[in-house]
Amino acid sequence: MPTPLTHEALRGAPKVLLHDHLDGGLRPQTVIELADACGHQGLPTTDPVALGNWFRDNANSGSLVRYLEGFAHTCGVMQDEEALVRVASEAVQDLAADGVVYAEIRYAPELFTERGLSLEQAVEAVQEGFRQGREASGGKIRVGTLLCAMRQNDGWQRIADLVVRYRDAGVVGFDIAGPEAGFPPSRELSAFEYLRRENAHFTIHAAEAAGAESAWEAVQLAGAERLGHGVRLAEDIKGDEVGRLAAYVRDRRIALEMCPTSNVQTGAVASLAEHPIKRMHELGFRVTVNTDNRLMSDVTLTGEFATVVEQFGFGADDLRKFTVNAAKAAFLPHEERRALIRDVIEPGYAAL
Template sequence: MSDNLVADWIRRAPKAVLHDHLDGGLRPATIIELARERGYRGLPTEDPAELAVWFRDAANSGSLERYLETFAHTCAVMQTRDALFRVAAECAEDLAEDGVVYAEVRYAPEQHLEAGLTLDEVVEAVNAGFREGERRAGGRITVRALLTGMRHTDRSKEIAELTVEHRDAGVAGFDIAGGEIGNPPARHLAAFQYLKQHNCHFTIHAGEAVGAESIHEAVQVCGAERIGHGVRITDDIVVHEDGTARLGHLASYIRDNRIALEVCPTSNLQTGAAKDYDSHPIDLLRRLHFRVTLNTDNRLVSGTTMSQEFQHMVDAFGYGPEVFEEFTVAAVEAAFLPLPERRRLIDEVVRPGYRSLA
């Protein structure tokens, strides 16, 4: 198949993303305009193309901590209702333009309070922006929010309460994010217990900068339904010279209980969780029948889109549409949506969309 034909079916393929950060996916031109409006002078450049390159270069450090520093600039310009509304609407538009039919986009409300907004006002502004973006996209995409608590602060219980309060208005669930080292998930156990008591969904960043013990704590101590990244589950897998593999008890538990891994290949390369695309563990995990989903993490910071992530997997492993249909169906099955909505997306959008590629 020619490169042009591959690029065409990738563009047209229905996609679902479960791990995409709102503050990591802004349009460079939007950052510059919002910075001018707010009087923020910290940007390294005011040229949109140069700014996009700066973010990618800053992220290509091999360090999760250095990678996270880039968000100081995006969060700085996301401090008013209008700015949050605009960023959220453009996010939905951009994802839809890339063929994404379902997205869960996460952000930390506590990082958007500098101009006087309340936590509720932040959530309301973002939800309104997502609805506007869905409208502009002509209904081609459904977007839900995940509210994120930061690992290094003490507001996770408060954000969990906020999640429950807004879950019938576009918020699908909860997450914790930020530097893993020194900030284990169990530090936020009160938040996870509150969510479970209120029958509310949550995922946890784990197994990126810290090994399988982080995943164990997220699942067995905290009760995570999905794992953000999770690629270090390979620490509990032994691959023999003949290609066969032996799974440890944790890896077997994750696989057998269909706990979804929100895998973000390009981001993993940038933070040092993987060496290159060709050796990325996503292929091993797929062959071992883990519930693997493919994600962007941060479209601006990682310089990627879902279509580009598809292309990287085609180049590295020769995947065709049937494999990406697997990834997409797995993502929708693991989505924090009611079962009838998941079934509708799979039966009426995803399956027919992939059949049309044949």
Template structure:
């Protein structure tokens, strides 16, 4: 049965791919910019939260990943002090919980927040303080963990990997690399990934978004990624024949057989040109083929999105029901970097009962 928008809004959600610097409230950006002296884009008039939010969405809606990434100059630019980072992190928790998210892994690059003199340790501590404040104020009804990101065009990945491991019992669940894929293969950071593996630590790699199958192959077979950030170009190794039969190439078959999670972000992919539309997004076929697909937001500000919006878009495009949304949600929880017993507890005690109630309400 097709759910209502209200039911989708109330459904529990799991979020694995969301950038802290991609989810700020426009009003917060205005206020932090005024405090710090950061120069915002020229909007032709006195900026308001509405006009600034519109600028972010329009600037990001270009079909280019490079142009999309440029919008972060104005979010990262106002996140250079401890109080600013703490505020942004706290508001992130509040916004996700209001959207029904029960578990989230939020990523950001500490190296991008040291321009005003913060150390990497101070950056992580400030973000954790904000997460802790937000979770406590909500009575613990959401669990939030950090993913520390290294920028693939820089040379600090080992330093960030060591930082992530040092914070592994204090709120950091894993490691990531991000940034423009073309020209910056993940194998440049092989020493960091080998270190993480020796430390029995989890990591994901942005791969197969703006670049194709070689990026995915390197992330998995050379670097040992636990998950693929986006991974949407795995569809290039899937052939649909005229008679409707489907053939998987060696890499796609390996990803499916090994149950390697794909951190899919439909609206972001449409903006950056990785998919023409939601209806044309590979997530539909990949779900049908039973890949380990998870649903995510990527950058809520730039894509003017939320987990509710992502889910509802799939309901409209593919006719998904609550059971399909539950499938995505449980996939997300299974694929999280939380310890197994804690993952299981959220699935059994939170996700399944809530969806059962919604299905009963819907008459399913």
């Protein structure tokens, strides 16, 4: 008899996470302690349970302004090397405890330079934290780093340079984050051209706050290998008729980094029941399931798997497919992706 897909059973399944923001995944207690250490003012409470609830309530408020208030606090306490090492280490340990075997964690280095850190110091501190977290987890998890440029700011090339400079130290790719509407990838196409010349990987947040046209720019102008969220690509699907852009994304096996809970909270979809993940999975898109911001959304990857199982009736074979999709889309060398699927994912789901 198959094992019931309980939360505990799902926790034990090997998982691959492609879309997780470092500054959106702190432990509430860590925010409190770092705020005290650095003199950060304005936390709504110093009770860890209440603070976690505050972040969650902001995310569920339906107000982008309130949602972003949370990042003012997390980024506010991540302004020195010691804090970055701690946050990065704890993120890896938390993901490993959740059954994640490979994760790509992203952040914007420029957000951590308000008190004098250089971009390089920020990157090196985070990489050291990831190393410590993996060691503390017994090597059960591997982590790759994605460096984000902020779409509304100039200087994407600086971050692209860092991706190339630190790729032998664990940085596996590039992204642009921040306000999607009004700041398209075409704003600094030269950064993507540079990355392609240097054989570097990149994903792009697209078709979340803006429509399917955002995915078109990301794919056709910038050459994105994956789409961060990509949920509004469903606007190019009418019933069983898949439009030309959506068909191109599907045919090229461009992965969609979907984050179901976050997609509802940010208004990318009206409700979980209306999320296109099941339909796009059935139509053959390379769908993956992700967390986005674990603190803000009060989620884990196990919890997101449980959510889509309950909402859409997915079974173990569907979850295995999502995980294999993520492994195939990971910014890892081909042989390492194959080994991850063959030696870790397939045996884990056979047991599930």
